[in-house]
Amino acid sequence: MKNEIVHRVYDFLKEYPPFSLLPKDAILQISSHVLVKFLPDKTTLFKIGEMPPSLFYIVNEGAIHLHQEDGQMVEHCDEGDVFGIRPLLAESPYLLTAQASEDTILYCIRTEDFLPYLSHHPKILAFLASNFAVGSGNMFYKKSSTPISEGKTNSENVLTELFAIDTQKTPIYCHIQHTIQEAAVLMANHQIGSIVVCDEEIRPIGIVTDKDLRIKVVAGDIRKKENISLIMSAPVICVKHGLSIAELQILMIKNRINHLAVTQDGTIQSKLIGVVSEHDLVVQQADNPSILIREIRKSQSGEQLKRVRDKVERLIKKYIEQEVSIPFITQVVSSINDEIIQQAIKISEHKLGKEIYQNIKYCWLALGSEGREEQLLRTDQDNALVYVQDDAIPDIKDKCMLLAKEVTAILNEVGYEYCPADMMASNPAWCQSVAEWQETFHKWIYQPGEKEIMMCTIFFDYRPVYGDISLASALTNYIFSTFDKQEVFLHLLAKNALENPAPLSFFRNFIVEKNGEHKDSFDIKLRAMMPLTDAARLLTLAARNGGENNTCKRFLALADIEPQNDELYRMAADAYEILIRIRTKHGFKKGDSGRYIQPDDMDKMERLLLRNAFQPIDELQKMIKVRFQLGGIL
Template sequence: MNTIAENIADFLKEYPPFDNLTFQELSAIATNIRVLNLDKNETLFQINDKLHDCFYVVASGTINLSVIADAEETLLNKCHTGDVLGLRPFFAKNNYMMTAKSREDSIVYGIPITTFRPFVANNPDVLNFLLESFATNTWNPKEKESLRGKLANDNVFNLDQKSEMQYFQSLNYNRSPLTASINDTAKDVAVLMTENATTSVTICQDQLPIGIITHSDMCSKIATGQFPLTVTMKAIMSSPVVTVVENISLAEAQLLMLKNNVTHLCVTLDGTDKSVIKGVISEHDLIIAQANNPGVLIKEIKRASSPKDLKHIRERLTELIQNSIHKNIPLSNINNIASEINSAILKRAVELSILELGSPLARFVWLSIGSQGRKEQLLLTDQDSILIFEDVLPDKYRDVRDYFLKLGKRTTATLEKVGYELCPNGHMASNILWCKSLTDWTKQYDSWMNTPGENSNDLSSIFFDLELVFGEKKIFEAIENVISKNQEHNSLFFDFLGNDALRKNSPLTFFKKFALEEEEPYKGKFDIKTRALMPLIDGARLFALHFNIKGLNNTYSRFKQLAIIDSKHSDIYLNCAEAFLTLSKFRVNEGLKNENSGQYISMNELSKLDKEKLKNALAPMKDLEELIKSNFKLTQFS
């Protein structure tokens, strides 16, 4: 073995995943490695380049990884000595989705995929490291928690979120697979494949899959003359087949194809080759599925030119949510993905209005409030929004306000066509009450917070769940500062909000039975929004304002943060966080089943176990209520 290869093997054995391999294995890999000397600012690969036949390890220097989002290049991370990058050729067929460029003179080792693949297939630790590195967009998965926070702060919808989605993104595949027997000839099967325009036929015996023949088998074994057209499937099929369950995810399918070095998977009733075949997943299906991931949906949203386009994308999001719930993915994960897509739809609706009306007459922000502001809108519930424009000279005020009212009306009309109903309470930017200047909004918040209860019939606590959708961040920050300033030592305001939180009707009767609706059309149903979710939402908001937690609107995230800040009551907050997820899941399931907001649960359709789960999720509300009373020195009647 030459000295250079020996030095490379010595280097690799210090770093994961190579530390899982023997020195002998590393030496075999090292003899095939390419050593690349990169000058400062030299590009190794860039977005949309065709995939290389190798992946890379940094031997010395630093490689910057960046993506382009909204026409700006954003640094995702820096790879230092021993870091692995460029893993896309292992797991995907499409082009590179980021750019790798040397920050200084650097040396990089290029490891050919074909050389390394056998070591991956035989070593699950190596495979898991590579898969996790690729999926989380980290260079050492053990550091992913600290890194993920950093990536999230970059406000880039990056591979981390997109690849996370692959773990619960379902696949569309051929659910009516062609089958043949072991005695059928190559000619018969070729005719069958041609007539049905398919790339594979499953070979079955007693209806059970025992082998598969693919288009590439036909090319390599028959077209080359290696076997005659009269040969039977028994002689040329690939056997045994790799079988999977019906609801396999995109990432799981990729992993299995990689592990077994195959291009097709057989879907069977119980996931084994001892049960009936239900379908076939091809490599092509995986490529198509990747086009349905959140990153692609967001790209499509940015290109959408009509409400109809946006409606179609929102329908695909609903499917995605449904599949994810079906696969028991944690609701908090689903929420993260869905909220990014929802926000992108809202933003595009504003952009389409501007394209129609012409450039805005002043700087402004469009803010979501309510469930959209909390990023909790998994279902198509109603829209809530406000619009704040910068202060202008008095003689321009009317024209500016009229422009933004038109913008509000067009945008809310677009969102209604997408499927978000108009807010029944009129809490929308199309309403003259909620479309005004920064000074007017400042007066509004001053009034709400310093004299709550006086002429405050219009005060709804959802105005304190604010999320920037579009526009000037400085205007948004100005309003945040007004809220922050007004809440200092403001016991009157917290007294008002605290009593408002306590005023909700109890979810259970005196005899611990569910408090059901008594009036039609919801008679006999349980109002999970008003009686169960709202008290938790109100409580989380109340304490988040009290402890001045900024940048976290989501109820689940607020409770998790409160458990850290107010640690002596952490058990109450954590129980409330879990209860909120459980109750939200009940609501989402109800909404998806009936294609509505899921607010009213049909109790007679719940199993005994589900009723028990629902009742248990209501238990932490009592502790939260007591904590509100003691913390803000309230009685329910104060």
Template sequence: MTNTIAERILDFLKGFPPFDYLSYDELLHISTQIKVLYYEKGDHIFKQNEALHDYFYVVKDGAVGLYSDNTLIDECDEGDIFGLRAVIRKDLYLLNAIAEEESIIYGIPAKSIDDIIINNLQANQFILASFATNTRHPYSSENKGKLFANETILQPNASSFTEVQSASFSKNPITCQPIITIKEASVIMSQSNIGSIIITENNRPIGIITDKDLRHKIATGKHDISEHVTAIMSAPVITFPKHITVAEAQIAMLNHGISHLCITKDGTINSELVGILSEHDIIVIHGNNPSVLIKEIKRASSANQLQMIMQKAQLLMKNYIEQNIPVGFITNIISAINDAITKRCIQLSIDELQEELPTSFAWLAIGSQGRKEQLLLTDQDNALVYENVQNDAVVKSYFLRLSKAVNNKLNVVGFEFCPAEMMASNPKWCLSVSQWKAQFKNWITHPDEDKILLCNIFFDYDFVFGNHDLVDQMSDSIFEAIDNYEIFLNFMGRNALRNPPPLSFFRNFLVEDSGDHKDQFDIKARAIMPLVDAARLLILSHEIKDINSTMARYKKLGDLEPQNKDLYDSCINAFRILLRFRTQHGLKRNDSGRFIDIKNLNKNDRLKLKGCFKPVKDIQELVKIRFKLSQLL
């Protein structure tokens, strides 16, 4: 006689490791022995220092929090295993396991572990990995149900990955006092055979001189070698604590355009210097890294050369994705490379025009590029702002020619022309600062559907090249206009709710009902953009500028609104998962990754996506309440 309950349990478990490694007969044998348990919210499954149960556990429905005293260590949801380590150790429980909501839990007999270990190598590796690490994947919010040590792609010889390891730095930096001369410092550098010297005061770093400073400031005659080192030192220095990772070092060097980081006792400029980390130190760790690509970009003399570098960057990004590097690291690295390529395209175009710049200007990345969230090569979105001038027509003509040259080069690199012409070569988006201000004011004080859409795109701008002061003036004008017309935020709020939560009443994915993508799920419009739009709206309501990325906006919102921090953190996690999922899908299909064929997803991926949708629903509910939108919908 068929055991229907056991088959239902089997059908559930086979979607999760280590059970997905087992044969049907092995899994059926275990399923017939499983105890089905029900817990109400707040119930303990086991307590800290409690004697070992005869079971380890899997969450069927609901959620279980693992606590050390009152500190939440981890949260387990559908398919997650807990209580396993204690079974392997055959010792007391080290944590409290508490039902976070009504939950159904499968209790799996401890003796079945012996069967798993003996009979199945892959399951054996999973269990041993659990015992060895005592943790799921450290980015488990992105990869529920998998262990870090179980990711075969992270085996030591699988790749050249080094970004999350601690960077090795020189623990005996050469230093000097601010009162010595440049000549004296140069002699010290020469005798020590080093390319930099740190100027310290009371053992604290106040500046740095490198070979580059000597070439550009002394050899050119700008300064005399008899002057004090303070005359040419770069200050303030950029400091980090001892345990800086390779990725953090790379990002800092790329963002600040520097080649040396000072390592101090507490990571601040006000504490004792303990070491120095150079770009060379990073390159020694591995040759194929972002720093090398940035150097190649700076040396590139044509768009075709930049195209080849971009292909390397895309390969680097693909490797990062495959190695499960955190999405935040990946976006920072790829954005820095994209910005460097754009800067080089601009400089090459300025040189080609062979004309003197008529006035100062700033180049802006907008949309996903402006938010530093563009991983896959999609179309380019950019704009240009120039200083107010009297002969506007002549100046605009120059910047339109410059923009066209830049857009053409970016197209060669791999960024397709924007179909909607959201590019600086379009006269609409190449304006003086006063014209941008007037345009923003018009959008804000006379909003309609088209203008709100433009706000969503252009209010995510990011400075790339030129005069940053022009961008600050633009930002100030936005907040000034909003202060005088606060109802604008309500219009933006209504627009942020244009896409409902991605699940239907029956918890099915909302898919496209017609067109080329019929029955496919639009992960951008239905899941990613609602999070993006809400973050933009909420950060604008706090009048915060210069924070453009969605994750950074939610992090700042968590600081500003501690009562909503849990919600904002869940939005960050959901966004990370969705962005990674879209990128993986795009790499697999060699497209934008926007449309997902749900029926081709495995159960784990469907559950992973569905887990992201609650924050989407909750953040939209917060927007609806805060901006009093119920009556407007």
């Protein structure tokens, strides 16, 4: 006959990895040998240093906390979570202490029942290995912007951007007392296109390039017998040795320069040890951000921009595959996205008449994920425009909207689809003068309905991308001063931030969509990313910390402002990175925005990472509830 107890255990085990990866017979066999253990609240199951019995555990009901020696909790295991797997993988004592955090029922699995399946099921080994790593405290992906050692990566697939470039070749420099001619001779002798100008202690003061010689000396009226300091650019941007190509490239893009001086401590106060030019970087790679940006700047149509953006997609894919750190990827990609928007505006201005827009003071604002510098895959456009009302210019609003129409059309062609809710600068409601915007904000903040709050969550992540940046700061200042008079608004924003509770128990309660097109898939944006974005925005606004939009950076900034919550904010920043990574990866797999994920498409590693990423959501929401005293409102 069928033994009901064994079946009860079987019905439970079959739902959870690693057992779910096994055939039915195997699970039944394991189930028939299980030890059921009741562990009352606060009871210790095992301690650090104890030799494990030949058992490992799965929580059937209740919860177990794993602690480090200092008492810090490393993991919360609840229904379906496996822990204590050390005896399966190594004969060594426990590294963590396990204690029940409520009355708990454990199913203890005998290792000898399980071991035979290990060798035949590589997936199980992978699952256990990742579980094991989590238990040891390495919760998240490695963050490597430092050079990857060659042995680790496939040589065909090496990510050149991550290699440190040899910046220590003997630098050619000239002294500040040298004449232009002396410097030019040095450059000619060494066949170099630039030369660093140093003081007596070989500290870099300035830099002279071929271009300076051409424009200022040959075509200009400075004589070659004059001092080199007359034509040099100063100061020189200095870096430390050991930066990756990509990091150097970012610095060049940001400063719009082609050369960096390498010094002992990375400042102009120390001795010059090398020079890196953009050319040095370019020869080492093909698809690289700086070349892509150059292509963008040369583009004259949406079609050309689209071709470049497609290449960017390939670059991101390569980054994701190589597990390059997310802050780095988002930084590169948002720089590129910005360039595309800027170029789209330039093309549009040119088409409509450059002279018209020369006189209009305006600023193009990126909203939503692009505003937060988090957009990796192309999603819908969210943008707005703010201009300074000038009665001397007739129909100024129409002119701005006309420009916006052109720009959004180009962006649409590039692959950023039109916003279905029409939150674009081409919409009169999103193309307003400074005064009109202030009036709009006033209305949102003083009469906040559901729609207004939603508008705020989209708009308040704005970032100036083109034009007069001071207009954006004016808006920020206005928003903060209005908050001061209307604290209740922040409470409503807080309420909104709690609308999507953390899907904390991932294995138990995989919250999938119940209806519609995406039935049974997991909405990573709504369920996991939005709660973090909302919390970061709210806490940043409450701290009046303008100017930072990126969710990870917002959390890191908050960690500095509130050192008492340092750990939570850092966990939240890490969690957000993981979510971006998983979403992007799945977006590539399915060729869409990656928002909806089929639970079955996720491997165990991803599930595990996701589950860990949910933890800070719950804690943040609890904190928000207390801080904004939402007990009464909710």
